[in-house]
Every structure is written in C-alpha cells, then in structure tokens.
Amino acid sequence: MKIICSQSDLNSNLSLVSRIVPSRPEPLVLGNVLVTADETTQKVSLTAFDGNLAIRTSFNAEVIEGGSITLPAKLFNDIVSKLPEMEINLDVDTSAEDNSSNTTLGNDQNVIATLSSPSGKYQLSGIDASEFPELPTINTGEDNASSELNLEEQNVCTVLLPVSALNEGLKCCLFAASIELSKQILTGIHFKTQRDNSTVNSLEFAATDSHRLAVVQTPLEIAENSEVEAISSEGSLTKTNNLFKDFAVTIPAKALRELERILASSPADQTIKFSFDDTQVIFELGDKRLSSLKLTGSYPAYNQLIPRNFGRQMIVDRKRLLNSLELVAVLAQKNNIVKFSLDSEAEQLFLSVDARDVGNAKEALPAEIIGESIDIAFNIKYLMDGLKAMPASEIKMQLNEWNQPVIFTPVGGFKMTYLVMPVQLRN
Template identity: 25%
Template sequence: MKFRCERDTLAEILATAGRAVSARGGALPILAGVRLEVAGDQLLVAGTDLDLTIQAKTTVAGGEDGVCVVPARLVADIVRALEPGAVMIESDDEEVRIASGRSQFAVRSLAADDFPRLPAPPDQSGAVTLPAADLSDALRQVVRAASADDARPVLTGVLVAAEEGGLRLVATDSYRLAVRDLPGAHVLREGQKVLVPSRALAELQRLLSGAQEVTLRLGEHDVTFEVGEVRLTTRLIEGEFPNYRQLIPASYPNRLIISKEALLDAVKRVKLLVRDQTTPVRLAMRADGVELTVTNPEEGKATEDVDAKYEGAEMTVAFNPAYLSDGVEAITGGEVLLETLDALKPATLRATEASGEYLYLLMPVRVT
C-alpha cells in the first residue's frame, strides 16, 4: 500500500476514525489500531471498538492499492507533529513508513487479517435525511443527561422514539431527564423506538459541526449515520427504557422566570465552595428573586441574590450544582423557566418562549 496526502487532511481523517478506537483494547490489541485501505485514489480509514465503528474517506495521490492496520494514537500523533505539506505513507507486511520533508518514521504494523469485519454499506432504501443543525442541537441538549455507568447499559443510551408529528429523543441517568422533540422528523415507523448509545451520539454531534445534512439508516441491530465522507455505525442497545412519562407532572404551582446568563454565572460563583458531588446549591425562591446558597462546613459559605420573577409559595429547593448548570446551559433563549411542586419532587427547566420542544427534569437533593 502506498499513497500521498496533505498533512492536515490526513491528520483529520485519522483523528475522526480514531475516536471509535477502543480504550480497552488489552484483550484484543487489534482494536487499538485503525485500518487504512487504498483503492484507486480513495483512502478509507476505519476504527472500531466492536460497538461503534467510524469510517472516513478522502482522495489521495500516488496510490498503490492495499490494506494495513496501524496503531491509531501513535500514527495520529506522528502525522499531527509533521511539518505542513505532503505526507507519504508506504507499507509492507511488517511496517508502515511515514515520510514528510526531512522526517521519516517506521512503525510496526498490526495484522490486517485480525481487524474486525467492517459493517457492510447500508441498504440505500429506507434512508432518511435530516438537517444537521437541528439534530446537532437536539443531541447537545439530550446526550448530557445519559448515564456513563456501564453497570446500567439501558441508561447509557438515548431513546429515539416516533411521536405524533415527529421524533423524540430522551435520556436519563436517574438523577435528571432530558426530552427533546424534533417536529417533522419522520425517521421511524409509528410507535417504533430504538435505544442508541450516547457515546455514539456524542461522536455524531462532533461530526455534525458545520455540516448541512445527515443521512440515517436503521438496521435490525444497528443504526448508521452518514455525514459527508464519514460513516458512523453503532450497535443498538437491547433493553427496556424506563417509563419516563410518569415522572413529568402535568402542572406546577410554582414558577420561577430568571435570566439564563445571570443564573449560570451565579451558580458558577457559589459552587466554588463545592468540593464533592454531595454538596448542593440551595435556591430560596421569593416574589422578587432567588437567593443561591452553598454551604461547606469545612471552608465556609457562599450566597448570591439574583433578580427573578416568581409565582407561588416561598420555598427552598436544593440541586446538584453541576446538574443544574447542565440543564440551564442546554436551554435556548435568554430566560429560563424553573417549575417546582415542592422541595422533594422533580422540577423542570425549559425556555420561557418554549414551543414545548425541550424539557429538562431534575431531581432535588434532600437537605436538612
């Protein structure tokens, strides 16, 4: 195998495919590599961890067809460190040679025959195209609420469900819940729902930056997204997603309307005294505003008053400050609506000018 490619283009394609490479490749060392295949003037780079596969394609020059597998991180670091300009890569059965300017590297390759079989190109029928900006914004709002705990695999996924008039994305880690509707996005059959790993959707969100559209194809056990010359395929999660609807109250007696920026800034300041995940921020809500308080018995106390409009009974509710900031940051618009029942039941955050498309539900922290 042999080809020539500009450094920046090669570095980008290696980084893109490399993000699927397994971080736990100890049992299968081949999963620490990326597969490079040249066919004509096309270079296809692929990385996988068996659940997530990313394939990226670009045009190269001076190519000789062939396949090799190289250590993903090492080769990406080498290419990124080279001087700007053309990079020549050539491989044989034992090593890959990388040359640019006066720099030359010889890296031992991995056995190409050991690399997992790549997902076959998806059937062109059933493809659905969505505006990239809409899906990217929805992922930004929802993926943050998914769990990172592999002990509960279902909660590491994002529920993608067909709803009347469009598509709904839902994620929860049991402490907070994010729901986003995409009206007019008819991707699934009526009543159909799938559970997509949040890690894959986080990578998809990165790919969508600056893109115009994304093509989605749903298989029996996986889903494929195509963005430009990049194809991302991920296995679906098996299992039953929690019944989230029962957590969302039909109405709330207490409503706080506050500037998004002012609330984020205030939380950022008072949580300087937070030293662990068990220290909450208290919100004392009254007609003319809200007082934020963080108390750290070992180091002191922080309070800040923020102007706001409040309707309801005066009350104090406490939240995990990181989860609160996550929810506020995800909301679009200049103001946030915080609705509560009491100090112990789930509260919701949404935009004041909401069209009902996004909701962030947050469990309070019990304080004495």
C-alpha cells in the same frame, strides 16, 4: 500501497477515528486503524472499531498504488499530529526482503509502513488488513428491489434526518445520560418519532440517569414517504426512499458523542442517512460512516414522570442564573448542594451554599415568581449542565413542593423539558 496526501487531511481524519480505539484491544488488531487506498476513486479511508462502535472516514489523496494495512492507532496519530503541514508520503512494503528494516523493528508480520515528509522519515510495523474484522452492515433493500418486501419483517428502518434536528437534540440531552455501565439502558439516548395527527413531524430525544431527565423535541421538515436526494457514503448523490414510519431506538451515548463531533463540522441544512435493524444503527453523512450496536431492553416510560400541574413558577435570566451558580459552585465542591430560596414578595431568587469548615456563599438575582415562597435544594452540577444546554435567554422553573420533581424549560419556541429531583437539606 503508496499514497501522497496533505498532513492536515490525514491528521483531522485520523484524529476522528482514533478516539474510539480501545486501550486494551482484544484482538490486538482492534488497537490499529485500517488504512485503505483506492486508485479508482483516488481516496484514502480510515477505519476504527472497538467491537461495538465503528467509524469510517475518507478523504482525497494521490493514490499511486492502492492497497490496505492496519497501523497502531496511537503511534500513527502521535506521529502525524506532530508533522509539519506539508505533503506526506505513505508507502507500505509487504515483502520480507528488507532485512535491515525487519531487523531494526523486530517485525514478524512483514508489513512495514514508511511515513515520510520533507522533515523526516518514520517506519511503523503493521498488521495485515485481512486480520481487521468486517464492519456490521444493514440490508436496507436499496440494492435489491425484491428484498424491500421483507424489510418490515426484518425490522429495518432507513430515514433521512436533518443535521440541524439531530445536532440540537444531542446537544440538549447527551449530558443527562448515565455514565454507570451497570445501568445499561440508561447509558443511551432514546429517540423516537412524534406524530401530529397522522404525520410524523418531530423527533423526540430523551436521556436520564435516574436523578434527572432531559427531553427534547426537534422538528422534521422532510416530507413523509418522499423520494429525496442524499449524499451516500461514497460521496455521490443517490435517490432514497425516506420512510418515516414510527420508530423508537436507544443508542449508546458514547456513540452519539462521536456522532456529535462529526455533525459539528457539517452544514446544518444537510441530511444524514440513519438506518437500523434489530441490533445495529448506522449513520452516514458524506464520506463519514458511524455504526454502533443498539442498547437492548425497554427504556423507562419517562413521560409518566413529568408533572403536568404546578403550584409555583419562576422565570429568570438563564445566563445570569448560570453565572451565579458558577460563582457559588466554588464553595460547593464537597457536597455539590445549592439552596434556592424563592421570595415571591421581593421577587428575588436567593442562592446559598454552606460548606462546613470552609465557608459559605450567597447570590441574589431578580425573578418573576408566581406562588408562595419556598426553599428547595439541588445538586448544583445537574442545574449547571441543564442551563448550559438550553438555547434561550430566559428559563422557566415550575415546581410544587421541596421534595417533588422540578421542571426547567426554555422560554420561547424550543421544546425542551429538563426534570431535576431536589435533594433534602439536613436542617
């Protein structure tokens, strides 16, 4: 294998896939990145896989001789990231005849990659590409028309989603997913279609760690059962049936955080191909592909947790409230608790933090308050996480009593509900 590519292209794509490489891989080849060069397409693809999550990306290069190899992800990434922004040559020697190289590297696998630039030369010992496991696939029926009849039995679904809708949904709920692996299903994001009469018109995202809940609805502006053009994983335009049947799926937040990074560099008006079956989900956008195992089990019936009637309400400037929380948070590092005092007569919100043996902090800001005055306390981090995610200049806080769930929503057209459980004050 022999290729010539730019340092910037190799570095950006290698950085993307290297993030998911496990620190203690089993088998050892999963600690490597699979590098594949194709003479026909003049593209180089990079693949990383941790056993559950896989990312593949490709970029243009001068492929003099095609081939494939797996290279240690961390070493490969560290070297490439420090090279100057010039052309890089990557040569792979699979012969055992280079005695000097094999002796120096102590290589028993006889796969040597030489990375060279105008400033230097580096050699890495690799593992044969045949050792790298095959990535999971989903039979969508596109290659065999007769197989489409069996897709429903296989519980296969393929839809084209607007990048903008997916981006908004992930940004506004990923922070609320649990990081405790013991909670299993709560470490994922649950999303499903929502219908207006008989038409699927929105995608609903939900995340909870049992202390807070974020629910977001984003519009789907692609016609149901329409045939539209999408960019395939090879970069070509293909016709795809956009089957918007009802679906619900829970995907690990870890996978979706990586997807969010992919979406961040993509135009908002693009569509992303989303496929899943009983065990796998696959996202394809241009030359990038992400696949992951689904989370199994029943996601909590979260809509039943959201109150519908409230005795109190407050509207306040989002940025001003967030700034005040960031100020008092300096003294809330021990217990993470902030007290809200809603004064309906003065139409003010008072924030206070009391850190025993350290000090205290107070902030006041104007607010539109309906209902009786009340004191209520929250985990300050939970509030700040939700406020940072809300795309609005003002937010509405709705509540009943100090020990009941509180709802935060953006004022405006964006459909987001953020439920936070209050905490009990000792005195």
